[in-house]
Amino acid sequence: MQIYKGIEILGGMDPDCNIYLIDGELLVDAGTGLYFGDIKKEIEKLCDVSKIKTLVNTHCHYDHIGGDKKFKDWLKLSIAVHIADKKAVETGVGTLSELFGQTARVMTVDKTLRTDAIINTTNFSFVVISTPGHTPGSICLYDAEKKILISGDTLFETSIGRTDMYGGSQEQLVNSLKGLSALSIQYLLPGHGSPKKEGIDFLIKQMLNTLLTNKKV
């Protein structure tokens, strides 16, 4: 389903994350791979698959990276992950694959991402923002001109990502959300659930308030 001109939302069937296809050139997250066949068919209907060059993972959890290898085998694309989650993706340790009853597939990360890396497609220019908290290498992708934030499991339509699992940190999530609160965001494209249009600055303030009044940080 097109959610913004040039951006399709795919997948999202439990327990998969949302998969975003941007300009028919860039994929954001891969899901578990359990629904790979259906997602592949959807993508084939939408674009010339030979133009898809990169798959960016927003973080290392299995519901986002489990399908990486299948996409790589199919499209020969590059897998890009933030440096702090690279080892987890490559070894499987910290991907929480056991929670999904799966064994992580051994993967090689082709591109290591750091804060301020730029990921361009024909019509979009995303900057990588490091937002640790849910995992150490969680990232958001931000298009400043279009005011679009692809937020992975850092921020959802009405909530935030868990910080009580391997590598999680509530203190880091607070700092990450403070960083996001400085951005002008009109469209939030989260790793699970529905996208959100408008009211995102208020949502971030709300989430920060909740975290800070919990006094766990």
Ligand SMILES: [Zn+2]
């Ligand atoms: Zn996650």
